[in-house]
Amino acid sequence: MTESLLPLAPGLDQPLEVLTACHSRMQSQLRTLDRLVRWLPEHGADDDARKAATNIIRYFDTAAVNHHQDEEVSLFPLLFERVSSAGRPRLKRLVDWIRQDHEEMAAAWQRLRPQLAAIAAGTSAELDADEVANYASRYLSHIDREDNELFPYAAQLLSAADLTALSEQMVARRRLPR
DSSP: OOOOSSOOOOOTTSHHHHHHHHHHHHHHHHHHHHHHHHHHHHHOSOHHHHHHHHHHHHIIIIIHHHHHHIIIIIIHHHHHHHSOTTTHHHHHHHHHHHHHHHHHHHHHHHHHHHHHHHHHHTSOOOOOHHHHHHHHHHHHHHHHHIIIIIHHHHHHHOOHHHHHHHHHHHHHHHHSOO
């Protein structure tokens, strides 16, 4: 085995691993968001703050959206095709919770995004710490539930062919012009 200083990211041919790895990147962006809240009072919207805000916006406007679509448009239908009638109520409760949480996270993002856009533009150094804390807390709870319930369940239910189909949809989604 060759060692590397750089972490290796799974390829889209490993869709469940990609979804899990995305959670690590989300957590990293949330940590940056938390640091930004603490940075701004002393440093204002300096170059570092503007770059951080720009990167956070880029991530949650693109990668996070793709991640949610991977789940809602691609993964959930596959799971419902594979789950037994006995497992359907459990899956439905979990999927309903995730979809509702996606909607609430999207609404929270719409409240945070303009603040970050103003920081990125250098026109403001204001970022609501409570909004950031609530957003991060919701996301971390969401990630925990997906990592510990959804993805292990999907790994049990999905066949190799299902994973290939999921992978193909994820690749196609990332090639679509925005």
